[in-house]
Amino acid sequence: IANAPALGSSVNVAVSNVHGTGAATAVTVTPIVASVSATMGSAHGGQVLWIRGAGFNxxxxxxxxxxxxxxVAASGHDWVKCTTGAMVTGTHAVSVTVDGVASACLSVADPVAFGDAYNADAATRDCPTVSVNSTSAATITAVSAVAVAEGAVLTITGTGFLPSAEGDADRPSVSFAAGGVCNVNGNVTETQLVCTVAWTAGATTTVSVHFPGWGVTNGFAITTTLEVTSTETHSVSHQGGAKITLVGSGFGNTASAVSIVDASVASRCSSLELVSSTQLVCTVVAGTFTQAAQADLQLRVGSSSLDIGLVGGFTPRLVASATY
Structure with a gap:
């Protein structure tokens, strides 16, 4: 049945000829898995698979x-594109479920003719598989720094990396779980790559490498620094409305994840503009700065925080290091 939806419902099939139409027979449409784009999988997941078959609409x-x-990222009546999760060692059958109906598989005898090749005997049916073994994953074993900020050069060492040269289309990408990327520089060898930190969201996090078509490495523990290096203010008054510019590192790239709060955890910015992961502008809420010379505030980025003090004249005073 060409392009039939796999809804698990019965489809009445009847044969007609010059002598008339025979009795209809109920046939249940089942999605069929015919092949998969890779037979070896990454133990850490992150691998893109293309599953071919029929009845996937x-x-x-x-x-x-x-x-x-x-x-699943996308699908059509005869294909599914998906990204694997972490898998244990072994051989794993690939399956697709459409609207609650689990797929069957083609017999290996004829992987092209869907109708003739289908084998109703599950015990002898051949399904496409993906195999994972102890070496079938790129693994990070060390990084050159335990804490990094924007602009830092990071050397990542490991095993099973896929070599590539500058300009290759299949270059790996490096990212931080809490947010941030590290741009790969130069050649990648089987055991090492070098990257420059482009932006981060300050946190105790992990760094991982994604190799296109193959998968992702393990996550290796690292800290991305949250810090304020300078503060600039203009015409600050108790009535609010003034702007404070903070310059530093680890502010992330999502303004909604950033806030400046007081001791009662109330926001002290009527608006906050995230210029970049190294600069933000806070428009002060009225009453933030009392007649007392000091106002202790806290910068928050996601689940991380940094205590900052802005004293009379609004000279920056860092009163604590980042806490995660």
């Missing part, structure tokens, strides 16, 4: 590699 399409979900 439906309102809810999910995919599995063994017992692990493969997150």
């Amino acid at each position: 439906g309102t809810s399409v999910t995919a599995m590699v063994g017992s692990v979900a493969c997150t």
